[in-house]
Amino acid sequence: MKSTLIDNFTLLLWASLMASSFVVSEQLLPYANPIASTALRFILATILMMPFIGRASIKQLNYKILLRYSVISLFLVLFFIGLFEALKTTNAMRTSVIYTLLPLISVVLTYIGLKFVTPNKQIAGFLIGTLGAIWVLVAFTQGKLVLIEWRLGDSIFLVACCCLALHVILIKKWATDVPPMLGAFYIMLLGSLILLPFLIFFGDLNNIAWHEDEFWKVLLYLTLFTTIATFFLQQHLLKKVGPNRLLGFTYLIPSIVLIPQGLANMSQLYSVVPGIMLTFLALYLISPKHQ
Numbered sequence: 001m002k003s004t005l006i007d008n009f010t011l012l013l014w015a016s017l018m019a020s021s022f023v024v025s026e027q028l029l030p031y032a033n034p035i036a037s038t039a040l041r042f043i044l045a046t047i048l049m050m051p052f053i054g055r056a057s058i059k060q061l062n063y064k065i066l067l068r069y070s071v072i073s074l075f076l077v078l079f080f081i082g083l084f085e086a087l088k089t090t091n092a093m094r095t096s097v098i099y100t101l102l103p104l105i106s107v108v109l110t111y112i113g114l115k116f117v118t119p120n121k122q123i124a125g126f127l128i129g130t131l132g133a134i135w136v137l138v139a140f141t142q143g144k145l146v147l148i149e150w151r152l153g154d155s156i157f158l159v160a161c162c163c164l165a166l167h168v169i170l171i172k173k174w175a176t177d178v179p180p181m182l183g184a185f186y187i188m189l190l191g192s193l194i195l196l197p198f199l200i201f202f203g204d205l206n207n208i209a210w211h212e213d214e215f216w217k218v219l220l221y222l223t224l225f226t227t228i229a230t231f232f233l234q235q236h237l238l239k240k241v242g243p244n245r246l247l248g249f250t251y252l253i254p255s256i257v258l259i260p261q262g263l264a265n266m267s268q269l270y271s272v273v274p275g276i277m278l279t280f281l282a283l284y285l286i287s288p289k290h291q
Helices: 002-028 034-053 055-059 063-086 092-099 102-114 120-141 152-174 180-202 213-240 243-262 266-271 273-286
Strands: none
Touching (some): 063 152, 092 243, 102 120, 152 213, 213 243
């Protein structure tokens, strides 16, 4: 019981930090373009973690680990690049709806990659969770969200979500023998190297607001809490609870992001209650009881 409570609290903490990333990242846009801000987060996180990793751990980075973590990092970078490219022809709300499909994508890819068969009750939980998360998003847009017209950006972001699901699954498949802190460092280090050319050629370095204090405050928060902390927690949770349960908690992200905004409009807040209830039902069905 105690272990389950700790796991649920850690999962909720991870989801909350992820949710804060969606909110705080928007505050960085006036100071740097998305590619630059993402690359700088990875690079700064790598630099900040180096004193805690030590030379001995870096020397353990053999060819096998290097290859595996390069692939893991590549899929994460592809997700971010896909997100930025998708937003040229779609919008953030539409990508949020597509993002709710991530756990279901993970179920399919987990079966293909790890030969893990997800129990029927958990599959039902993922379907209900997707419905609940979309309910919350649509309720907050007051019916203004139109998904009948499928756009190029929607297809790009769907592929990007597949890359993110593969990133999570490959950590579970290849990284179970690497400590969470070290694994997070490898992802950030190799991700930084992959992102470096994009930063140089597409980061618009001359227009980054290097002299603005707010730029550094926001970048530091994103680096410490939504990069280092989330990557570490993700590494730990993937080994402890597995990819399906971890991604199941992403259903809470729309509620965590939008409910504080709805406090000023109680009628709007009431309209999302059914979606929140569906989300909690989904988390119950995805819980270890139904594995």
